[in-house]
Amino acid sequence: MPDATSAPEAPKFTPKEVLQAGDTSVNLPGITPEQLQRQKDLEQLRKDGKSGKEGLQMASETTRETSFGRLQLNAFELKFGAGETEENPATHLVEAKANATPAEKASFERAKRAAEQASAFLQYSSILAESERTGISIPDTIRSRVARGDTSIKSAAEYDRQRIAGLDALLSSGYIKSLFPELADPSMHPEYKRKYIEKTLGREIGLRTTIATKFRELSARAEALPEVAKDDELKNAEKEQKSAKTKAQEGVDQIVKSIETDTGQPLDPAEKKAIEDAIGNGATPEQILRQIRQLTVEKVPHYAEFSKISELKNRTDEAFARWNQGKIPTTMNKNAIPNQAAVDAANKLYSQYETLSNEYDALMNTVNQNRPDYDKFVDFDRRYPTAGAANSEIGAKLAELYQNQVRIRELDTIIADKRANPNTNERDSRNARLQAESDLVDEVENIFSESAQEVLLKRYEQLAELDEKGREKDAKEGITADDKAIAESMRENWIKFDRETRTKSVSTVRIQEDMLTIAYKGEDGLKRLLLREMQLQIPKLDASGNPIPGAFEDLYERETYENIDLNRLTEEQKKRLDDAYNKHADTYRNKLMKDFFASKTLKDKLKGWVPGSDKLGLSKDEWRMLEENFRGQLASGLAKSKEAGNVLKNLEASGIKPDSKMKWLIYILIAIIGAGAVATVGAGAVGVAATGIGKAT
C-alpha cells in the first residue's frame, strides 16, 4: 500500500480515453504515439461513414507498428546463446559476443537461422498476399509499404531473397517432404518446387497466421528461458563491461557528431568505422587525433599552403637572424675596404632571407585572399591538435576513452577467466539453459511442419463437420435407406470423425483396400464399393449355381464384393445400385481420397494410427491407373480450379510434365485447402462444389 509519502500514481487512461481527448502525443505504457494515431485514423474512417470492409482494408495495411520485422527477430535472437549476445550498433543485427563459448555460439546461430527462415516466409508471403488481394504489383506494394513505414522488405531484390529463403525452408520441412516426396527430386528445378508449394500451401493465410502465432508464442517462451546462475564477480564484470562499451559507443558518436558539425558534412560509413575501430583497438589519443585531422583540418581548402605558414615563418625569422648577425656593420669606416668574403656571405644570407620572405609574403597573400578558409584552418588546428593533445577538449575525451578501452580489455580477461572456470552451480545452470534453448529451437525448426499439419488437420475437421451437418440435413428432408447406408459408411469406413470429442479414428487397411479397388477397377470398382455399403441381399448359390434359400452373400468380404457377378442382382437392385452410383459416386470417391490423403499425411494426429504400421500408398502405376479410370473427373476437377490450373501451367512452363500422382495430389490438396475455412468450406479455389470433395450428400 502506498503511504502518504509515496509519489502519487500517474492517472491511467485507456487508449480510447486518450483518443477521445484528442491527444496522441502522450506516452502510454506499451503504446506508441504512432499506434494511437493509427487507432484514431481507423476510428475516423468509421465516423466518416466508410464501410467495415474499407476499414478492414486500411487496418490490413502493414505499417512500422504492425509489420513483422527486425525488432521482433532481434528480441528473439538476443535470448539465445545463453544470453551471450548483443546487437551490433552499426548493422543492428544480433551477434554472439566475442567471449561466448562455442556451445553458446552454436545455440545462438541455430536459433538465428531458424528464426530468420520463419521471418523470411512471413515477410515475403505478407507482401504476396497484399499484392494478390489488391491487384497492385509486387514492386508497387513494396514501395507503398515502405512509404507507410514498413521497411521489413525494402526492394524487389530483397523480396526475391526472402521469398527463396522462406519457400526453401517450407520445402525442406519434414512434413512437406513427406507430403510431396516427389519434390525431393534433384533434377527438378528449385524454382519449380517453390512455385509448386507457393501455389498450393504457401499462399494459405491460415498457414501464415499459424506460423506467426506460433512464432510469437515461442518468442514469449524465450523470454522465460532459465537464467544462468553466474557468480557475483562475473556478473559485476559483465555489468561494468556493458556500461564501458556503451560509454565507448557514446564517445564515438559524440566525436563523429562533433566532426560532422564542424565540417558541415556527414562522415561516410568507412570513416566512421575507422574512428570506431581505432578507439576499439586501443589506439592512443595522439594516433586517433592524427586520423581525425585528416577528416577535419586536412579537408580545409588550401590546407597544403596553410599548413606551411608556421614552419615558413620560423625559417624566415631564422634566416633574418642569421643575416642580421653576419651583415657588414653600418658603423664601419666608409673608407675601409670591406672584406669581400664577408660581403659575399652577408649578401648570400640576405638573399636566402629575401627568398623565404617572398615565399612567406606570397603565402600570406593566399591567406588574405582566403580568409574564411584560413580561419577555419586555424580553428580546426587548435581544436584537433596532434601535439599537446591532452590540453584540448577532444584530446581529454580521447584520453578518457583510451582508459575506458584499457578497462574493457581488463574486464575481457576477467570474464574469459571466469567463464573458462565456472563454479558448479554456474556450469549446471548454463547447461540447463542451453538445453532449454535447444528444445525451443527444435520447435522453431518444426514451425513449418507443425503449422502446415495443423492447417490441413483443421481443414479436414471442418470438412468432416460439414459432411456431418449435410447428412443431418438430408436426414430431416428424407432420404432413402441406400442414401443413408452410403452416408453412414462414408462417415465410418475410413476416418471416423467424432464431432463431440473431435477425435479421428483411422482404418488404414480399409482405406488402402478401397483405394486399390478404385485404382484397379475404376468405375466398376467404385460401384462395387457402393454395393458393399448398400448391403443388397444377393442369394448365395450352391455348387450347381442354384440359390440357397435364406442364405445371402457376405458383401463385407472383399473377395465377394470385388468379384460378384452383378447380373445376379435383380432388376430392382440393379436400378437401386445405378441410382446410388449416379447420386453418390463422385462424393464417395472424393471422400475416400481425402481420407487417404489425410491419414497418409496427418498420421499421429489421428487416433488409431500406429507408427510404422502405415502401409498406405499407391505405386506409380496404380496412380496412373487411377488417372486412366477417372480421367474425366480429374481433368474437370483440375480445370475448374484456378489455383490447380496455375500450378499445372507452372509445371509445363518449367518443362515438367506432371505425372498422375502429382496431378491427383494437387487435386486433393487444393480441394482440402480451398474447401477449408480460410473461410471457404463449400467454395474456394477448387471448391467442394467443383470437385465434389467434401460436399454433403
Added chain:
Amino acid sequence: MDNTSVSEEQKNNLYNELYDALLTGLQTSTLSHEDSQFSAEFILESLDKIDSEDSMLFFLQDLANRWPVYKDTYLKYKDNDTQKQEASTLDATREKLNSI
C-alpha cells in the same frame, strides 16, 4: 445456418460487425496493433470467398479461436443458427402433426 448462399448484404453487415469488434479490441487493448493488422488480412482474404452460411459460421469460429475479440460476433451468429435450426425442427414437427 445451412448451405443457403450468403448475400452481399449479409457479408457487408458482417464486415461492419467485425470491423467494430476490431476497433473495440484496440480501444480496450485486448487486440494488439499487430494482431489487428493480421486479423483484418485474415478476414479480407476469407470473407469474400464464403458462399454458404455454414462456411460463414466455420470462418467465424476459426477467427474467434485465433483472436478472441471476435468471439462475440461468432456467438451471435451461432445463436442465430441454433434458433433457426430449432425453428426448422418445430416447423417440421408441426407439419407432421398436421398431416396426422
